[in-house]
Each structure stands twice: as structure tokens, then as C-alpha cells.
Amino acid sequence: MSDFSPVTAGLSPWQRTAAGAGLLGADGAIATTIFAEMSALAARTGAINLGQGFPDEDGPAAVLDAARDAIAAGLNQYPPGIGMPVLREAIARHWSRWYGIELDAASEVLVTAGATEALAATILAFVDTGDEVVTFEPYYDAYAALIARAGGVHRTVPLAFPGWRPDLDSLARAITDRTRMIIVNSPHNPTGAVFDDDVLAEIVRLAELHDVLIVTDEVYEHLVFDAPHRPIATFPGARERTISISSGGKTFSTTGWKIGWLSAPASLVSAVLAVKQFLTYVNGAPFQPAIATGLDLPDEFFAGAAAALAAKRDLLAAGLESAGFAVSPPQAGYFVVADASPLGHSDAARLCRELPGRAGVVGVPVSAFVHPDRHDAYRSLVRFAFCKRMPVLEEASARLASLGRG
Numbered sequence: 001m002s003d004f005s006p007v008t009a010g011l012s013p014w015q016r017t018a019a020g021a022g023l024l025g026a027d028g029a030i031a032t033t034i035f036a037e038m039s040a041l042a043a044r045t046g047a048i049n050l051g052q053g054f055p056d057e058d059g060p061a062a063v064l065d066a067a068r069d070a071i072a073a074g075l076n077q078y079p080p081g082i083g084m085p086v087l088r089e090a091i092a093r094h095w096s097r098w099y100g101i102e103l104d105a106a107s108e109v110l111v112t113a114g115a116t117e118a119l120a121a122t123i124l125a126f127v128d129t130g131d132e133v134v135t136f137e138p139y140y141d142a143y144a145a146l147i148a149r150a151g152g153v154h155r156t157v158p159l160a161f162p163g164w165r166p167d168l169d170s171l172a173r174a175i176t177d178r179t180r181m182i183i184v185n186s187p188h189n190p191t192g193a194v195f196d197d198d199v200l201a202e203i204v205r206l207a208e209l210h211d212v213l214i215v216t217d218e219v220y221e222h223l224v225f226d227a228p229h230r231p232i233a234t235f236p237g238a239r240e241r242t243i244s245i246s247s248g249g250k251t252f253s254t255t256g257w258k259i260g261w262l263s264a265p266a267s268l269v270s271a272v273l274a275v276k277q278f279l280t281y282v283n284g285a286p287f288q289p290a291i292a293t294g295l296d297l298p299d300e301f302f303a304g305a306a307a308a309l310a311a312k313r314d315l316l317a318a319g320l321e322s323a324g325f326a327v328s329p330p331q332a333g334y335f336v337v338a339d340a341s342p343l344g345h346s347d348a349a350r351l352c353r354e355l356p357g358r359a360g361v362v363g364v365p366v367s368a369f370v371h372p373d374r375h376d377a378y379r380s381l382v383r384f385a386f387c388k389r390m391p392v393l394e395e396a397s398a399r400l401a402s403l404g405r406g
Contacts, residue, residue, distance in 0.1 A: 033141065034368040038352060047356035048396045050316075050384040051364045053189070053334040057389055059253035059294070060301060066293040067257075070286035079285045081277050083111025083261065090292035091261050099234055107266035110273055113283040114258035115219045115247040120146050121276035122215055122243050122262065123181070127152040131180035136166055138369030138378060140189050140217065152180070156371065161339060161381055162328035164193035168202050175206040181213045182206075184232055187220035190369050190383040191337055192313075192330020194224060204238045213268075214242040219260075222251045222302045224332040225310040233263075243268055248291035250334065251305065253387075257287040309334070309386070312393055316386040319397020325382075334387040337366060341380040343403055348382045360399045 035052050042049035058064060082088070085105065092105040103109055112118040119142060127133055129151035135143050137156035147154045157166045157174050175182060182203060186195040207214050214232060221229045233242040247260035262272065317327045317336050325338035345351045348365035355361050366381035386393060 034349075034352075034364055038362045038364055041353070041356050042362040045356040045360070047360045047362045048388075048392060048399065049362045050386070050388065050396055051352075051362040053250075053385045053387060054255045055253040055387045056392065057253060060297065062297065063252050063254065063290050063294040067286050067290035070289045075286045075289065077285060078282050079111075079288060081282055082273060083109065084285070084288040084292075087111055087259075087261070087288040087292040090295040091263065094295045095263060098229075099231055101231075101233060101239070103263055104266065108269055109261060109263050110269050110276065111288060112260045112262065112276060113280040114249065115217060115245050115260040116142050117258075117276065117279055118245040118247075118260050118262045118272075119143070119183075119215070119217065120149075121272045121279055122245070123147060123150050123152070125271045125275045126213055127180055132176070132178045133181045133183065134174050134179055135183045136185065136188065137371070137374065138190055138366055139183075140185060141369060143183055144371070153178075154371075155179070156374075158374075158377065159188075159191060159193065161191075161337065161378070162326070164188065164191045164328065165196070166199060168199070171199075171202060172206060175210055175212060177210050179210055179212045181215055183215045183217065185217040186232075187218070187224055187229065187332030189217075189220070189333060190335050190364075190366060191328065192333045192335055194227070194229070194331040197230065200230070200232045201235055203232065204235045207241055208237050212241070214238060216242065216244045218244060218246045219250050220333040221246055223306055223309055223334070225306060225313065226331050229332075240265055243272070248294055251302075252291065252294045254287070254291070257284055257291070259284050259287050259291045312386045312388070312390065315390065315393050316384060316397060319393070319400055320384065322397070323400040323403050325400075334385050335383050336386055338363075338382050338384060339380050340382055346380050348378075348380050352382060359402050361396050 038051035039049055088105040088109040091109045092103040095101045095103050123146045127150040132153045132155050133147045134155045137158050144154055155174050157171050159166055184203060216232055231244055233239045233244050243262055243264040245262045249255040313330060313336060317329055320327050320338045324343045325340060326342050328337045330336050340348055340351050349367055352363050352365050355363060363382040363384045366378045366383050367375040370378050
């Protein structure tokens with residue numbers, strides 16, 4: 001007798017794995033992501049798109065000019081597989097400057113096609129069938145897909161609105177001798193939470209206890225509003241087992257360039273490179289020296305970028321509160337999470353599909369960032385992006401206010 005249902009019988013091994021992870025539709029087809037759906041809805045209706053996290057302004061002129069100069073200078077062919085020395089050396093300086101960690105640019109830094117490729121190559125390099133990977137839920141949607149592709153078992157630690165702090169007992173129960181990897185996304189997408197030192201220290205303690213790799217997603221490292229970012233790699237005992245991932249897209253408003261990187265002990269970098277070379281191989285030759293230019297910008301740029309984004313956060317959060325949402329003010333990043341239940345909306349996914357017509361604004365339900373079996377815990381929550389121009393956010397806030405009057 002076949003073990004396959006009629007839905008899964010004709011699927012590839014990956015599709016069967018993805019179906020079990022909740023990544024496919026009921027018919028076995030690859031489901032359109034909520035982000036693509038909402039962006040298409042915004043384009044079709046003319047609604048303000050606060051769903052996807054991309055800025056509507058260009059990054060600093062020095063960075064853009066450096067890319068143009070690189071193209072004009074002929075840097076348009078394959079860069080080295082590990083990344084151009086100019087960028088790897090800038091990343092090493094960045095770590096020393098901001099976090100006091102000295103890296104060997106030649107062996108402890110790898111340039112990737114954005115942070116997502118760094119995550120993909122890392123997970124595929126170290127996770128085998130049946131290995132458990134722990135993430136915090138809600139989670140960036142690529143985590144579940146990549147863990148499933150590697151044949152891993154995805155375990156989550158829940159974060160609860162509005163504080164989003166993980167319960168340390170739940171964390172301890174989630175990490176066992178079957179765990180291969182913990183993915184730490186702080187500053188966190190979609191919630192904007194920043195894990196405090198007690199949480200990070202406990203992650204390190206448990207990783208040491210169970211001999212687990214720590215993989216970080218720190219793409220919002222310079223977009224923190226209340227206190228400086230502290231990478232988990234700076235904690236005692238963490239560096240030798242930590243792969244730290246970041247990118248230039250969020251910091252320099254160049255999300256389309258897809259220039260990311262990871263840093264780790266040389267043996268871990270080599271293992272990831274062995275996989276990465278068969279994914280994109282290389283990418284973004286003229287953009288690599290441009291991002292290097294960005295990493296070397298003065299402190300005033302980084303402080304100004306965070307301050308400008310904090311002002312946008314405050315504007316949109318105030319607008320959402322005026323409309324009647326309950327708001328969890330983010331500590332970092334591009335997004336604010338709002339609870340629609342005070343407005344009488346218990347189903348955020350339904351509300352997000354109605355919002356373009358009712359208020360001319362697009363958001364994304366937080367249920368898109370959790371396993372389908374746990375949608376109910378996040379059912380009324382909506383994520384809105386505030387990485388937009390001030391006039392756009394002012395107009396969006398005014399439009400959302402109509403919900404409270406409806």
C-alpha cells in the first residue's frame with residue numbers, strides 16, 4: 001500500500017517535505033507567498049504598500065556613486081568565490097569598529113547573495129535529515145522552507161505580543177541533544193524585538209551544554225532605536241560556535257543589490273563556502289566595493305539612519321493607535337506589529353485582504369510568519385512596514401484612521 005495521499009503522490013521529495021512543513025497549498029502546488037499577494041493587491045488597487053519591507057528612497061550618495069564608479073572601472077565580471085577582498089576587509093573593519101572582534105578577512109568572512117543565501121548555504125551545510133533546528137516564532141518565512149529543504153525538524157520558541165520576550169524555560173525545553181542549530185534573529189523580523197542580554201546569554205549556555213551551532217540573522221544591526229546592537233558572538237563562549245549573518249541592503253537602502261555576508265571561525269566558513277559555491281557561485285561584483293564604502297561611512301551616518309527610521313516608526317505607530325489598533329512599539333528594524341482585535345477584527349489575514357478597499361493601505365498578517373498549526377495565537381496581528389517616506393506614512397496613517405470611524 002502506498003504511503004502517499006492523492007495530493008502528495010505526484011510530488012517531488014522536496015514538495016512532500018514542504019507539504020509536511022506547511023509550505024504548500026492543499027493541492028500540493030507551491031503557494032504564492034502572502035507578500036507577493038499583498039504587493040500585487042497594492043499594485044492593482046493603488047493602495048499604499050506597507051506590506052513588503054523595502055524602502056522607497058535611495059541609500060547614501062557615496063554608496064551609489066561607488067557602484068557607478070565600479071561599473072565604469074570594469075568590475076563587471078565574476079568576483080572571487082569568497083567575495084572581493086575590498087568588501088571582506090571592510091566587513092572585518094566593521095566588526096572591529098563596532099563590536100571589538102578581530103576577524104581574519106581572508107578566512108573568516110564570506111560574501112553572499114544577500115543574507116538569505118547565507119542562511120541557505122549555512123543550513124544546507126550543517127543540517128542533515130532529522131536534525132532539529134530551533135527558531136523563535138514568529139520567524140522570517142525562509143527559515144521554515146530552508147530547514148525543510150535540508151530535511152531538518154523545525155522546533156520553535158514562541159514570542160508573545162506585545163513584549164515578544166521568549167520564555168527561558170520554553171527555550172531550555174526546545175534545545176536538546178537532538179538540536180543541531182539555533183537561529184537567532186535579533187533585531188527580530190517581524191516583531192522589531194531586540195533580545196536582552198539574559199536571553200542571549202541563556203542561548204549561549206544552552207548551545208554549549210548541547211554542543212549546538214548558533215546562526216544569527218542580524219540584518220537590522222544598525223537600525224536599532226534604544227540601545228546599541230550587541231551580537232551574540234561577543235558573549236563568552238559564543239564565537240567559536242557562531243555563524244553571524246548580515247547584509248548591506250537594510251542599512252544602506254539597497255535591498256535589490258543582494259549583498260550579504262557571514263563571519264565565523266575559518267572551519268565553519270569553509271563548510272558554508274563548499275555549499276555556497278553551488279548556489280549562486282558569486283554575485284554583485286560592482287556592488288561589493290560600494291557596500292564596502294558604506295561600511296566605512298562615519299558614525300554620523302549610522303546614527304542618522306537609525307534616528308530617521310525611529311521617527312518614521314513613531315509616526316506610523318501613532319497613526320495605528322489613533323485608528324484603534326493596539327500597537328507593540330518595535331525596538332529596531334522596519335516593521336510595527338498591531339493588534340486589530342480592538343477594532344473588532346479577529347482575522348488579520350481577512351482584514352489585510354480587505355484593507356486596500358476599505359482604507360487604501362496594505363499590511364501583512366503575522367500568521368504568515370508562523371506554522372499553520374499555530375495561526376490562532378497570532379490571528380489578529382498585522383505587520384506594517386514603516387521604511388517609507390514621511391509623506392507616505394502620513395497619508396497611510398490618515399487612511400487607516402477611517403477604520404476607527406467605520
